[in-house]
Amino acid sequence: MSFTINWLKDNIHPMVPQKDIVLNAGIIQYIDYLEGLLGCSPSLLRFNNEFKKWFEENITLPDDPIAKNASLYKLYDSLSEQDNDDTSKSEAINVMKNLIEAKNDELMDTFLSVTKDFFTSGLKPLMEEYHMNHHFTYYYITIRDKKWPRGIDFGWYPLGLKKLSKSNELTFSFKAYGKKLSDSVELELIKKGFVYSTKSKSYRKTIDIGNGTFFDMNEEQQKTFLEEVYRTSAVPIIKDIIPKI
Numbered sequence: 001m002s003f004t005i006n007w008l009k010d011n012i013h014p015m016v017p018q019k020d021i022v023l024n025a026g027i028i029q030y031i032d033y034l035e036g037l038l039g040c041s042p043s044l045l046r047f048n049n050e051f052k053k054w055f056e057e058n059i060t061l062p063d064d065p066i067a068k069n070a071s072l073y074k075l076y077d078s079l080s081e082q083d084n085d086d087t088s089k090s091e092a093i094n095v096m097k098n099l100i101e102a103k104n105d106e107l108m109d110t111f112l113s114v115t116k117d118f119f120t121s122g123l124k125p126l127m128e129e130y131h132m133n134h135h136f137t138y139y140y141i142t143i144r145d146k147k148w149p150r151g152i153d154f155g156w157y158p159l160g161l162k163k164l165s166k167s168n169e170l171t172f173s174f175k176a177y178g179k180k181l182s183d184s185v186e187l188e189l190i191k192k193g194f195v196y197s198t199k200s201k202s203y204r205k206t207i208d209i210g211n212g213t214f215f216d217m218n219e220e221q222q223k224t225f226l227e228e229v230y231r232t233s234a235v236p237i238i239k240d241i242i243p244k245i
Contacts, residue, residue: 051099065107065215066161072104073136101136107161108138110222111214115143118230126238137161143234151177152245154237157200164214172233175202176245185244192236205233 061068079093079100105112112132119127129146132155139160144153154174163170174194178201180186186196186203194203207229217225 048095048098051095052102055099055103061103065165069104069107069137069161072100076100076104076136104136110219111164111226114223114226115141115230118227119143119234126235138164145238148242149245151175152242154234157202157204166213168209168211168213170207170209170214172205172207172229173197173200173202174205174237174241175200176242178202181241181245185241188236188240192233207233 061071076097079097082093115132116130119125120130127145130143131146132141132143134141137160140155140157141159142153142155142157152175154172156170157173158171174189180196181189189203193205195205196202197204209225214222214225
């Protein structure tokens with residue numbers, strides 16, 4: 001029995017409760033199957049597709065987005081802890097981690113896709129080299145153009161699925177090298193509703209959703225909400241603030 005199988009038996013099952021996520025013995029055989037295949041072929045696409053199909057047929061997740069994220073995160077975190085020098089085992093685990101990340105992103109499908117489209121669509125997109133980074137739990141989401149100097153980005157922080165499903169206020173933030181800007185530039189941000197936070201070393205703006213939460217909205221309402229925030233808060237940063245830094 002391989003190291004990977006032993007590790008899965010010792011770690012995955014106890015760390016991921018049955019009530020949150022159902023993992024049957026098939027996952028143990030499947031990762032060994034992937035190990036064998038990956039040792040014979042350089043291609044990962046087919047294995048991602050195969051594991052995706054297997055995952056859909058064998059894994060049961062909670063309906064609640066917070067519980068679903070927690071279940072996937074436990075599984076992802078368990079896999080991430082593995083220090084594996086065996087190339088085929090490492091690649092097999094990466095196949096699983098990539099699929100788990102993709103499944104988790106489905107929780108935020110509208111949020112992520114609308115955000116990307118806003119900054120990258122059209123003949124003259126707002127960002128030429130769009131880059132989004134987020135924690136697995138979405139506690140933060142940072143957005144930047146790779147052409148910008150390092151240390152400049154904006155996004156949502158603090159966020160998290162709990163806020164998205166339980167709060168009617170979200171926080172939009174802008175960071176420039178983790179310091180306050182000149183008085184004249186800062187005044188422009190203040191006029192847009194931003195306040196400097198010494199703790200986070202960023203400018204923050206409270207976004208009032210109104211009645212309900214982000215997840216209470218349907219997809220079209222989520223799209224309208226996000227586009228309005230980006231139009232009024234992100235576009236001025238891109239066009240008026242960043243060029244002056």
